[in-house]
Amino acid sequence: MAGTMAQGDVGDSASPAPPSAQQPDQQHERPPAQQPDQQHALRQAKPEQTAADRPGLLTRIRRWKPRQWGLELVLLVYAAYDGSRLLVHGKESAARHHGELLLRTERRLHVEPEHWLNRLFFEHAWLGVPADFIYASLHYAITPLVLVWMFRSRRAHYAFARTWLVLATGLGLIGFVFFPTAPPRLLSDPDGFLDLMAQHADLGWWGGSGSAPKGLGDMTNDFAAMPSLHFGWALWCGLLIFRHARRRWVRALGLLYPVLIMVVVMGTANHYLLDCVAGGLVVLVGRVLTGPLQRLGTRVRRALHREPPTPVPDYPVTSSRASLAPVPVAEPTPHAQARKSTRVAAPRLPAD
Numbered sequence: 001m002a003g004t005m006a007q008g009d010v011g012d013s014a015s016p017a018p019p020s021a022q023q024p025d026q027q028h029e030r031p032p033a034q035q036p037d038q039q040h041a042l043r044q045a046k047p048e049q050t051a052a053d054r055p056g057l058l059t060r061i062r063r064w065k066p067r068q069w070g071l072e073l074v075l076l077v078y079a080a081y082d083g084s085r086l087l088v089h090g091k092e093s094a095a096r097h098h099g100e101l102l103l104r105t106e107r108r109l110h111v112e113p114e115h116w117l118n119r120l121f122f123e124h125a126w127l128g129v130p131a132d133f134i135y136a137s138l139h140y141a142i143t144p145l146v147l148v149w150m151f152r153s154r155r156a157h158y159a160f161a162r163t164w165l166v167l168a169t170g171l172g173l174i175g176f177v178f179f180p181t182a183p184p185r186l187l188s189d190p191d192g193f194l195d196l197m198a199q200h201a202d203l204g205w206w207g208g209s210g211s212a213p214k215g216l217g218d219m220t221n222d223f224a225a226m227p228s229l230h231f232g233w234a235l236w237c238g239l240l241i242f243r244h245a246r247r248r249w250v251r252a253l254g255l256l257y258p259v260l261i262m263v264v265v266m267g268t269a270n271h272y273l274l275d276c277v278a279g280g281l282v283v284l285v286g287r288v289l290t291g292p293l294q295r296l297g298t299r300v301r302r303a304l305h306r307e308p309p310t311p312v313p314d315y316p317v318t319s320s321r322a323s324l325a326p327v328p329v330a331e332p333t334p335h336a337q338a339r340k341s342t343r344v345a346a347p348r349l350p351a352d
Contacts, residue, residue, distance in 0.1 A: 094180060095181055096188070098226065099272070102181065103184070113266055114269065118267055121267040129203060132197055132200045135264050135265060163293060164236065164290040168236060180226075182225065183223075183225045184272060185270060226275050228265055229282075235279070238254045238255055238256075238258040239283075241253070
């Protein structure tokens with residue numbers, strides 16, 4: 001019987017325990033099996049969630065942050081331009097006088113390409129009509145496209161390019177207000193300039209007021225010739241394209257673009273040569289001032305968002321109970337006590 005019991009004990013101890021007794025925690029941690037109805041509902045919901053999360057056009061528009069683009073700066077520039085139109089109202093005689101002054105200055109310097117370019121575009125419609133379309137469209141299309149390209153492909157340089165454009169435009173608006181100038185097409189010059197935009201208005205969307213669409217002529221400033229922001233913005237685009245484009249032919253087009261705009265604005269009798277020179281100077285001055293202005297803005301933002309210093313109390317700070325609690329000292333082990341007892345002190349020598 002003892003042998004039987006021993007064999008029974010050995011058999012019981014050697015026999016493996018049931019799975020329920022060995023891993024009770026693992027069974028409780030397993031998630032409950034999903035029902036067929038739940039699995040079918042999840043399969044139907046997955047395509048809808050994937051389509052909603054796909055970064056399409058509407059999703060990108062919803063994620064668009066105007067602060068990244070500096071939209072407030074663009075609105076400020078537009079408000080300033082609209083204000084310049086109101087400030088020069090009633091100064092038509094002064095604007096024409098300034099235009100005739102620029103024309104006389106160019107004649108003294110023997111640099112007056114406006115007349116023969118204007119005659120050339122008038123006599124050859126295959127030059128004049130494309131020039132009108134270029135003047136009325138590229139100025140409003142290429143500049144925003146370059147700005148978007150800088151934001152999408154050259155994000156590290158976008159803030160500098162945007163500030164540069166806004167600063168150059170602001171300097172140009174100062175010239176519009178304090179030196180209103182009538183374009184050559186609005187002068188009563190003895191030689192006579194021909195308004196190609198008005199003659200070819202039936203072929204395009206513009207009216208008789210420059211490049212403004214038909215019916216929106218009152219929203220433009222006809223006496224904003226000095227400096228030429230048409231050429232200034234084109235120079236801004238050309239320099240950015242030449243600096244940041246990778247392909248050589250694209251960089252070459254970037255350099256040719258401001259030259260094309262200069263010829264077009266003079267051939268259509270909308271600007272003088274000195275207007276283009278002033279527009280280029282405005283852009284270059286804006287380029288020089290952009291870096292210091294950005295650094296100044298960074299310092300101002302840091303000063304505004306700087307956290308105030310923590311006030312120091314004028315009364316003694318009492319320690320907490322936790323800091324006053326005695327620190328437990330570890331008792332020496334028997335091995336350390338044995339080593340201490342076996343250590344023999346060195347004999348002291350008698351003093352002389």
